[in-house]
Amino acid sequence: MSDLKTTVMPDVSTTSAHGYTLWQLVRYMLALGTWGFGGPVALAGYMYRDLVERRQWFTDADYKEGLALAQLMPGPLAAQLAIYLGFVHYRLRGASLVGAAFVLPSFLMVVGLGAAYTTYGGIGWMQSVFYGVGAAVIGIIAMSAYKLTSKSVGKDRLLWPIFLVSAAVTVATQSEEVWLFLGAGVLVWLWRAPPAWLRHGSGLHSVAAPIAGMFALHSIDGVKLKQIGLYFAYAGSFVFGSGLAIVPFLYGGVVKEYGWLTDRQFVDAVAVAMITPGPVVITTGFIGFLVSGFWGAVVAALATFVPCYLFTVIPAPYFKKYGKRPDVIAFVDGVTAAAIGSIAGAVIVIGQRSITDWITAALALATVAVLWRFKKLPEPAIVAAAAIIGLVVHPLVTPL
Template identity: 75%
Template sequence: MTTDRPAQPSYSIWQLIRYMLALGTWGFGGPVALVGYMYRDLVERRCWISEGEYKEGMALAQLMPGPLAAQLAIYLGYVHHHVLGATMVGIAFVLPSFLMVVAIGAVYTAYGGIAWMQAVFYGVGAAVIGIIAMSAYKLTTKNIGKDKLLWAIFLASAAVTVITKSEIVWVFLGAGVLVWLVRAPPRRNSGSSVNSVAAPIVAFFAIDALDWHKLGEIGAFFAYAGSFVFGSGLAIVPFLYGGVVQEHHWLTDRQFVDAVAVAMITPGPVVITTGFIGFLVSGFWGAVVAAAGTFIPCYLFTILPARYFKKHGKRPGIVAFVDGVTAAAIGAISGAAIVIGQRSISDLPTAALALITVGVLWRFKKVPEPVVVVVAALAGLVLYPLTAHT
């Protein structure tokens, strides 16, 4: 049963936009922290959004492919201000972190070969593995618990990710269908589908010396990634690795780990790492196309089914499907930690940094992840010259 909405919201669209701009600027901690901030600020403190509306948004964000926090923000914009609210809020939430990763990308491109830059990412890359491992653990304990069926899906998804070194869409969909059939088998045929639409990126400026073919490839790949990746922002990591490093060879293993590290040290949605990757591949417009390709599908997957999800989102079959998809997504994140760790952890110092990161996050649960990353960067500056890297 959903909570009735008041005829007039107690806040303006501009108040919500300002809030999302602020959250996108200082909101560290990844998707779990970001959705927690939204609940605390918008439901408990400001009372702009009701408990029922927030839960509806969370359920839809978990069901649909795309980054969890961004989709929840878009839905909350839709609640009282419909498509305009969803659009403006989505842009406000993503824009600050996008500008940050573009700036970091420019510095990285210009100075990436300098020893201090390599040293920083030497430490940060190892810490990121620890952060991903702890994120996977938290998601596992929260969402899977002691459920044997979900554990089987988790382990199978993790194994597939490790063996194939990529994320396979059908594992996610198959997991959702399996749990649906086991727990809430359908009694009649019903349902609907939402087609992903990849909107083109329009150039507003005169642009010279651009590889339009590569921009098209970037847009197509990231639109595909944004359309078929479920779970938190970290769920996109194994999917991106398979396409960016192994299939297209746009980045090296080292550059990819650095890209994930950049997402960890910037506020806002973790999936903004796609903007950094796009910048490394094809400059500013590569970043624009990659970010747009990632977020436009998740935007459409939120606003198109929103009005219908309120009526059908609590059905047992849909809840079961969400559980299966979530278990598979967490398994992929765990597998990604192993795959990426094989490349980031190259010696004893990096192994020690990864283990220390896990230990600190385990022991001191309130330590912000950006603090851990900054300390790891300082450790890299000290350790990198001592490890005989050239």
């Protein structure tokens, strides 16, 4: 193995500084994008478990900075967290390769499903698979949320109220509020590391909101492809929150405003995102395929993910440069507590959609029990078993 570590690309292959090569991280993200079921909450949990706890490629501080940045910027949480981790030690090249590796597997899957969907006029087995997989995923997400809460919130008396309020707001509104994350960060910052002007009795200055911009694709042939590019760039630039937060936004555009899909097709598109691994936002690729074929899928996916890439790599150097300052650490702690609270609340929100009867409830509880007992059991095995159970059981419990 040592012979492979030549000086051809020393900044990529050297492991002495941080214990891994860029290609090892790319392979991990490629694998996670291939088998990482459960949406952004579970994917963020997998990254923490695998890259911080088990492999120790990243520190707690690296992970918390990435999670905070992903919550503050618009776009899909899991993809932005992956991009940030790629940036930590390998800068733009790492962010680019890691981001592409994370998104590519699920993109190819939704394109294949889109081709099958248009060829055969729908995918009837999808609901049966999601019946089983959706319930198991709730168990997986619950365990991920538990681990994140134990590690990042712990017994901190200031962070626990923030965690609980964020969870409650997420459940009540069924969305993630960026102002709640910002407010939590400012609160902990002012409490733990107040600036000098505050300690001396000066008034508060206004807190700047994150800057959101619009990334527009151009030089695209065809009016419809241009519409797709502009619309999904807008969606990727202005929708805050992880995964499912973009779903109601997309519904208003692709169904109500443009009439590209019917209600039934949109529901199927969301189901495709939930039963395929990788980021939930990859449903934009499936929608793009239904609207305008393969190139529609390419344009929709690129237009959605390029803004989140830019919103990650542009502020990332400042997070790394100033991340050790006490005021920044306090701000990140507050944002992280709110983010994890939102993740915990999302377990309930998603569970309301996936737990529909005693069978799915039992499957979710069984998943938690199995993961608690067998901590090294791979999630893909659980998901595969749940899919088989769904295919067998769902037709029996669904009225004709």
